Amino acid sequence: MATIEYKGQLYSCEKNESVLDALLRQDAELSYGCRAGACQACMLKLEEGAVPEQAQRGLKDTQKSEGYFLACSCYPEQDIKLDSADELATQPSKVVAIEMLSDEVTGLSLTPAEAFEYRPGQFINIHKAEGVVRSYSLASVPALDEPLQLHVRRIEKGVVSGWIHDQLKLDDEIEIDGPYGECFYMPGDQQQPILMIGSGTGLAPLYGILRDALQQGHKGDIHLYHGSREPAGLYLQDELKALAAKHDNVHYLAALSSEAQLDGVAHGRALDLALQQLGNLKGYRVYLCGNESMVQQAKKRTFLAGANMKDILADPFTVS
Numbered sequence: 001m002a003t004i005e006y007k008g009q010l011y012s013c014e015k016n017e018s019v020l021d022a023l024l025r026q027d028a029e030l031s032y033g034c035r036a037g038a039c040q041a042c043m044l045k046l047e048e049g050a051v052p053e054q055a056q057r058g059l060k061d062t063q064k065s066e067g068y069f070l071a072c073s074c075y076p077e078q079d080i081k082l083d084s085a086d087e088l089a090t091q092p093s094k095v096v097a098i099e100m101l102s103d104e105v106t107g108l109s110l111t112p113a114e115a116f117e118y119r120p121g122q123f124i125n126i127h128k129a130e131g132v133v134r135s136y137s138l139a140s141v142p143a144l145d146e147p148l149q150l151h152v153r154r155i156e157k158g159v160v161s162g163w164i165h166d167q168l169k170l171d172d173e174i175e176i177d178g179p180y181g182e183c184f185y186m187p188g189d190q191q192q193p194i195l196m197i198g199s200g201t202g203l204a205p206l207y208g209i210l211r212d213a214l215q216q217g218h219k220g221d222i223h224l225y226h227g228s229r230e231p232a233g234l235y236l237q238d239e240l241k242a243l244a245a246k247h248d249n250v251h252y253l254a255a256l257s258s259e260a261q262l263d264g265v266a267h268g269r270a271l272d273l274a275l276q277q278l279g280n281l282k283g284y285r286v287y288l289c290g291n292e293s294m295v296q297q298a299k300k301r302t303f304l305a306g307a308n309m310k311d312i313l314a315d316p317f318t319v320s
Helices: 019-025 061-065 159-166 200-215 237-246 270-278 292-304
Strands: 002-006 009-013 043-048 068-070 080-084 091-100 105-112 123-127 133-137 148-153 173-180 194-199 222-228 250-256 285-291 312-317
Touching (some): 002 019, 009 019, 105 173, 133 148, 133 159, 148 159, 148 200, 200 222, 200 237, 200 285, 200 312, 222 270, 250 270, 270 292, 285 292, 292 312
Parallel strands (some): 002 080, 194 222, 222 250
Antiparallel strands (some): 002 009, 043 068, 043 080, 105 148
8 A cells, every 4th residue: 555645645456456546445536537648637746655656657758757647547556746737728708509419418619719720520528516627539620620529428427528418518617738649631542441430429520530531632542431320320411411412432331230220221230330341451541449448459459350450549538
């Protein structure tokens, strides 16, 4: 067991317990979000002691050298003294549109108070009271959409998704920070074929990346497979069919893995259908977004199907 000194108080940290879990268990106040090392909302600064290398994975070299680390990824092996990291640079954003995209997915549009530069497919953090932070991917494209657009699936007992679905109103202001993430379109080889596989609201970043690629003149075939277990997880079908009809290089398939049936929707898992239909993925750029288990499995299977690991970009979603 290690001892954590944080804001002048001492906390115990059990074996195989993260710093984040230890502090929350003992009612310490700190921000947190994904618990998976992606959103960086739980960043703290080391004053004394040492933290494992994995606790700094994904941070900039300058942050590492200054002692910053992620509390959710830190399992200390010795006593440590901590300080709060510098506050994340948040800014207020106004809710300018709320639209139900399906029975369980809300489209949320935000206008930041200041200029906000991002790449379609990156994600932002939304801050709720009491230090609760959640990450949502951007479905919008700066050249095409003025507000930031997010797709928010209702999570059972979800603190933030429930708040967005049931309480947030037009003209409300919420705090955001970001953008983060490296899952976005990279111009270069405009003839390179692209495979996109998304589950649930993993469609959000893919919708942004797809439209960004077309906006930048991508000529190679783009195959988008969007899967869900239940019908409520499928949405934007008309918009995606319209894009496929307008662009000869865009191919879209929606899939349901349950026994439910919908006209024009394939039966099976999106990943399985993609690999069955496309076969060899040598030379493809691959984007994988959505359920963490699906994304991890898809990274392995698309690599084995011939895709180069450097061409596989992934954005796994975790549920807090």
